[in-house]
Amino acid sequence: MAAKTGEMPTTGGLRPGPIGLNPPRAHLHGALPVRIQIQNAGVDAEVETTEIVDGKMLDPTGPWVVAWYKETAELGILGNAVMAGHLDYWGVGPAVFANVGALKEHDEILVTGDDNIAYSYGVEWVKNYDADNAPINEIVGTTDNECVTLITCGGPFDADKGVYLQRTVVRARRRLA
Numbered sequence: 001m002a003a004k005t006g007e008m009p010t011t012g013g014l015r016p017g018p019i020g021l022n023p024p025r026a027h028l029h030g031a032l033p034v035r036i037q038i039q040n041a042g043v044d045a046e047v048e049t050t051e052i053v054d055g056k057m058l059d060p061t062g063p064w065v066v067a068w069y070k071e072t073a074e075l076g077i078l079g080n081a082v083m084a085g086h087l088d089y090w091g092v093g094p095a096v097f098a099n100v101g102a103l104k105e106h107d108e109i110l111v112t113g114d115d116n117i118a119y120s121y122g123v124e125w126v127k128n129y130d131a132d133n134a135p136i137n138e139i140v141g142t143t144d145n146e147c148v149t150l151i152t153c154g155g156p157f158d159a160d161k162g163v164y165l166q167r168t169v170v171r172a173r174r175r176l177a
Helices: 136-140
Strands: 033-038 043-050 065-069 079-084 108-113 118-130 146-158 163-174
Touching (some): 033 079, 079 136, 108 146, 118 146, 136 146
Parallel strands (some): 043 065, 079 146
Antiparallel strands (some): 033 108, 065 079, 108 118
16 A cells, blocks of 8 residues: 655745745844943943842942843843843942933933844833832833843932832833834
8 A cells, every 4th residue: 555645744834945935943042232332321331141049130240330131031032131230339439320210212222242233222111119119020021022121229228228229120122123
């Protein structure tokens, strides 16, 4: 008995075709952020990779560096790339994110990836949250589009405890050409 012949297997319902018509492969990984520039906030800084340990975001290592959290999205893929920078720094004064709270809707944030592409984001909103009851999922959770979220200290300073009582959060969405 002859073997029964079925249809040729396909990928995603598309069949291979002439050169140039094959479907692109899925992009599984994005770029790691290495530099951030925000003209309207005076930011031009290196981005270091850090992590969230036991639910706590580790601080950037110095006053002029921005931390990207590897548990969050990479550049160029859907999701929320979360970064933090110091507002001020002991013995230094104003630091890398000293002016991000003054950003306005549509201001540009450029983040360069390790692929040498500058990804452009437009500010959607700037909000201050009480540090003790900030909606963490809203701030660092995933998004349905390509976003970058910047976090720094803000609000009143509690001199007795040596901490700011709020966090300033900036959300920006990727601008596609």
